[in-house]
Amino acid sequence: MRLDRSVVLVAGSIAPDCDAATAAYAHEIAREAVAGLAPLGVRFEIMPGRLPALGAHGLPVAFDWEIIRSLSQLLAKGLLSVSPAGPFVACTTTLKTLERIPPEYRADWDRLLAAKAMHLRFVPPGWASGAIRRSRAAEFADVLLAIGGGEGIEHLATEFLRRARPVVPLDLNVAGSSGDGAGGSGRLLREFLGASNPPYVLRDGSSPNSVLSRLALKERLMKPKDVAAHIAVILDQLRAPRAFFVRLLADSDPNFAAVEAYFRKVVDPSVADLGYEKFEMGSTPSRDAWMNQEIFRNLGECSIAVVDITSLRFNCGIELGFALGRNKKIILSAMDGTRPPFDVDKWKMHFWKDPADPKERARFLDHWGLVRNRDPVAD
Incomplete structure (x- = not known):
């Protein structure tokens, strides 16, 4: 830690x-x-x-x-x-x-x-x-x-x-x-x-x-x-506190490559620099036999959830709702052009454009700094 x-x-x-x-x-x-x-x-x-x-x-x-x-x-x-x-x-x-x-x-x-x-x-x-x-x-x-x-x-x-x-x-x-x-x-x-x-x-x-x-x-x-x-x-x-990644994981989706690049080039190094250990389904070793159990146990135990809603996947919405209900700190983002659903669109979100742009990481960290002390939405 x-x-x-x-x-x-x-x-x-x-x-x-x-x-x-x-x-x-x-x-x-x-x-x-x-x-x-x-x-x-x-x-x-x-x-x-x-x-x-x-x-x-x-x-x-x-x-x-x-x-x-x-x-x-x-x-x-x-x-x-x-x-x-x-x-x-x-x-x-x-x-x-x-x-x-x-x-x-x-x-x-x-x-x-x-x-x-x-x-x-x-x-x-x-x-x-x-x-x-x-x-x-x-x-x-x-x-x-x-x-x-x-x-x-x-x-x-x-x-x-x-x-x-x-x-x-x-x-x-x-x-x-x-x-x-x-x-x-x-x-x-x-x-x-x-x-x-x-x-x-x-x-x-x-x-x-x-x-x-x-x-x-x-x-x-x-x-x-x-x-x-x-x-x-x-x-x-001690182990570092954990950041749970909620994101598009279906490689058949046309936005997958951009989201993958965004997390690897922007989110991964930023989260590590902030002192967190990441948990991402599919890339972090798991210990539960059932995938849903693994997701919700780790989401419930994380210190912060990085939630990207690009492509508006239903499972990402479920995990966002779970994090809200557990009063988690949440960093909410989406690819530029995404139209967030009602209620979520009232949140302060980070919209990213080109993961290859060196300025994207600075923009992500600036957004993190703006919302890090925000109180939970649900009490």
Whole structure:
């Protein structure tokens, strides 16, 4: 996984009665992870709400506002800048959060917004449940970094794993702020290490158990800065997020040659440069016996769908509808002259002309940049 193209959701909490040394250790790991990963180009997803109460240890029981402060300080020191990839932190939150920004974090919040370094994504009014915010945030991140927590972090892990996205859990023996769940990130790590089949594999196809085993941190033997460095090593070894290609594949169609050239000369190199691994029926090795199962499983697990509707094939329309229903990020394109059907024609589309023209790739990347932070059409 390319660190400069990845989005990491940092989530979790610590129990109010956690011992002070362990609480401080957990917070220091969160700060060091942000400080170490952000300059490498990693972007972050968080879910800030009202400032959580301080525990008996004197520290917040959640990490979101401290992450905002850490990023703000890096920006103020000139160690971070907004890149063409976009804001380096996105918040999935509620409108009530705007009314409850803690005064001690207001300057940090305003600094990130003023620098266009933070993107705000609101759930609909009245939909303030944590489960809704977690499901939405999981759709926009590539990796979950789990620190403590209870039911919430366990739900997030389920959301990531069902999308075939990796979870990096730390076992700190901190429990969660609400006292619920079955063990939070610590239980997740122990289950991962004890499973006969790992929940995901690394880029080289091997099990992640060896690298994950170093995150058993109950004894606090590894310095927070070293933990953060090891997290970066793990992220670097993960498989890239997947881009699913929906396109004309019938070689008897008169437009096939042009579409094939467009994907090979324009889409393939662009997607690779953006840090994605492609999945395309017919050219990517499959593991399912039934083609339809292969299509919809991979489409459901992808991070983004590149949908080209040239020739208006019915199967492409079905797959587009499935991606919409699963709230996928979608890059929609067609050969110039295509007349999109009703409803689809209201979307911002990329119309391409000559795949051999070197400018086509730049035009595709420009379009990608315009729509990359667009919210899902269907909630």
